[in-house]
Amino acid sequence: MSAVLSAPALAQEDTGDTTLLGVEFYPVATIAETEIRVVASGLPASDADDPYPVDVIGDRELRSVQGPDLTRALRRMPGVTITRNGSVGGFTGVRVRGAGAEQLLVLIDGVKVNDVSSPGGGFDFGNLMAEEVGKVELLRGSHSVVWGSDAIAGVMNLSTRTANGVAASAEYGGPRQVSTQALAGVDGRLVEASVSGGWVRSRGISSAAIGTERDGFEQWHVSGRARAFLADGLSAVASGRYADGSLDLDGFPPPTFFVFDDTNERQDTRERSGRAGLEYKGDRLMLSAGVVRSANDRDLVDEDTGPAPYYETTGRLTRAELFGRYRLAGRFENVRIDFGADREWSRFTADGAFSADRGSAHTASGHAMLTYDRNGGVILGVGARYDDHNRFGGEWTLGANGAVELADGLDLRASYGEGFKAPTLFQLLSDFGNPALSPERSKSYDVGLTYSDNAFSAALSLFRRDSRDLIDFVSCFGVTGGICTNRPFGTYDNVGRARAEGFEVELGAEPVRGLGFGAAYSYAKSRDRDAGTDLARRPRHALTLTGDWDTDPLHHRGLKLGADLRLVGDSFDDAGNFTRIDGHALVDLRASKVLFALDMRQQYDVELFGRVENLFDARYTEVAGYGTQGRAAYVGVRVGM
Numbered sequence: 001m002s003a004v005l006s007a008p009a010l011a012q013e014d015t016g017d018t019t020l021l022g023v024e025f026y027p028v029a030t031i032a033e034t035e036i037r038v039v040a041s042g043l044p045a046s047d048a049d050d051p052y053p054v055d056v057i058g059d060r061e062l063r064s065v066q067g068p069d070l071t072r073a074l075r076r077m078p079g080v081t082i083t084r085n086g087s088v089g090g091f092t093g094v095r096v097r098g099a100g101a102e103q104l105l106v107l108i109d110g111v112k113v114n115d116v117s118s119p120g121g122g123f124d125f126g127n128l129m130a131e132e133v134g135k136v137e138l139l140r141g142s143h144s145v146v147w148g149s150d151a152i153a154g155v156m157n158l159s160t161r162t163a164n165g166v167a168a169s170a171e172y173g174g175p176r177q178v179s180t181q182a183l184a185g186v187d188g189r190l191v192e193a194s195v196s197g198g199w200v201r202s203r204g205i206s207s208a209a210i211g212t213e214r215d216g217f218e219q220w221h222v223s224g225r226a227r228a229f230l231a232d233g234l235s236a237v238a239s240g241r242y243a244d245g246s247l248d249l250d251g252f253p254p255p256t257f258f259v260f261d262d263t264n265e266r267q268d269t270r271e272r273s274g275r276a277g278l279e280y281k282g283d284r285l286m287l288s289a290g291v292v293r294s295a296n297d298r299d300l301v302d303e304d305t306g307p308a309p310y311y312e313t314t315g316r317l318t319r320a321e322l323f324g325r326y327r328l329a330g331r332f333e334n335v336r337i338d339f340g341a342d343r344e345w346s347r348f349t350a351d352g353a354f355s356a357d358r359g360s361a362h363t364a365s366g367h368a369m370l371t372y373d374r375n376g377g378v379i380l381g382v383g384a385r386y387d388d389h390n391r392f393g394g395e396w397t398l399g400a401n402g403a404v405e406l407a408d409g410l411d412l413r414a415s416y417g418e419g420f421k422a423p424t425l426f427q428l429l430s431d432f433g434n435p436a437l438s439p440e441r442s443k444s445y446d447v448g449l450t451y452s453d454n455a456f457s458a459a460l461s462l463f464r465r466d467s468r469d470l471i472d473f474v475s476c477f478g479v480t481g482g483i484c485t486n487r488p489f490g491t492y493d494n495v496g497r498a499r500a501e502g503f504e505v506e507l508g509a510e511p512v513r514g515l516g517f518g519a520a521y522s523y524a525k526s527r528d529r530d531a532g533t534d535l536a537r538r539p540r541h542a543l544t545l546t547g548d549w550d551t552d553p554l555h556h557r558g559l560k561l562g563a564d565l566r567l568v569g570d571s572f573d574d575a576g577n578f579t580r581i582d583g584h585a586l587v588d589l590r591a592s593k594v595l596f597a598l599d600m601r602q603q604y605d606v607e608l609f610g611r612v613e614n615l616f617d618a619r620y621t622e623v624a625g626y627g628t629q630g631r632a633a634y635v636g637v638r639v640g641m
Helices: 059-065 425-429
Strands: 018-020 023-025 054-057 080-084 092-096 104-108 133-140 154-160 165-173 177-187 191-202 217-231 234-251 261-281 285-302 311-327 335-352 356-373 378-389 393-407 410-421 440-452 456-474 491-512 515-528 541-550 559-568 584-597 605-613 632-640
Touching: 059 133, 059 559, 059 584, 080 515, 092 104, 092 154, 154 217, 177 632, 335 425, 356 425
Parallel strands: 104 154
Antiparallel strands: 018 023, 054 133, 080 092, 133 154, 165 177, 165 632, 177 191, 191 217, 217 234, 234 261, 261 285, 285 311, 311 335, 335 356, 356 378, 378 393, 393 410, 410 440, 440 456, 456 491, 491 515, 515 541, 541 559, 559 584, 584 605, 605 632
């Protein structure tokens, strides 16, 4: 189960990490489970000193879940619901606390990867495979004070895998699906470096629920991270990722052009992201400066009309950023200041058969947070941010937080955060664009209790988020004036207000070593405050139960067994609440066993693993009109430390 990391209390997985001659040594394919990388403040932190609702899934848990489908691990996190258009590789949206999928800020190794060329500006999790990821951090609630635009629902940072050695895996099963991954790295006195690469190919299922033709998916990806120690406290860092995928699509074929069914269409996607910079850590001052670059290219091809794309989009984001932290001395040694500044340049193009759209924007920002931390017993913080956007002007964002230790292992925390989401370049500048749009805005409130000891952990969170100026597409049928001038097919406008409120419960228990249980329940009521309807594709109830048994918890070479139960409540597919989506229950079973060691020192093991997804072959729907995967079995082998 994901670790409960709602500071200042934290319950974490023991990874067996050790220190050798002052250099931390992590086993192959493991990232330090106890380090919150960037979601709270933009800086590495080895202690839980930010009282926000943060959950972490570490490498060991990700590997135990098995397979390339990252959403099977993400649904273990409280407040998370997922919708996918078809099978693995199809567009996958992650919704947090009833917010839209495009309102979650997504980082890979600290790099913003939300697609600036897409209409909504969200991130497609269908293009990110679980084998690439070594750690997931999720901060729930509006948090634009540190990160600026897009952080209305929260912030998710996904760290790619690192190693001190080599590892590899391969699996086959389900809809003729093959997945492979290899990883190698070094962790020395002067340099730490890792590189990972993989390939996935799936025959898939029909994206259209009524279709009979399978829609396949194929992707290869490579990522890497490196750190060079230049001087005492000073290091140079770099990271990069590239993914190239091809996905078969369904659409609206002739003669009616109104029924979603089999078509001979394809989407080719290329994603690139990277960061290079310097980091300094002194006794009181910590700095991280870098240049970030992300790019998305997407081509839509109808093979019945020819090999040339009928629609192409490109998006580019360049960002120069600085994060800093200074701890005061003397009488004010319990006070720290987190600060930062950044400048972003974004541009997009969209070329189709009938139009060509393009445009750019830039933003300059600065933020500061003042925090009082009395040795973890009491934490109080307040922060502010200002963004200057060349298209719509300035935007102030505020935040505050606090926590107090009530008893040994028991903590009370609360936070207030504001969020905003700048209109996307498509919403502003395309043939459907409205240059007069204002940002979407939110105010988020959170209060919670956390408890942890050696064998049990629990967390309760109550939340509410009010959003206004939500951007939606409006029809211009029969209207020729106002915002519909020169927009005969429609345009975008600030038309919506919404409220999401509810609570989350997390439980984790290890009654005996090697036997663990977990539960995450979320209730989120998300309503359109103007229309009085539920927001589309937001189930109010979501529950995940997990159980894992390691028969050799000391050496991890014995039989491991596990199961997940996922329950999701009813929802509606449309804003008018005319199309209901019934809830569903999914059960997954998994097992693994080390077969033998490859070397005399027994550092490298060969492990056999397998699983059954959707054990009872449930027929369910996440998006109306799209199919979902039935029962599927997989088997694979892993080699690693």
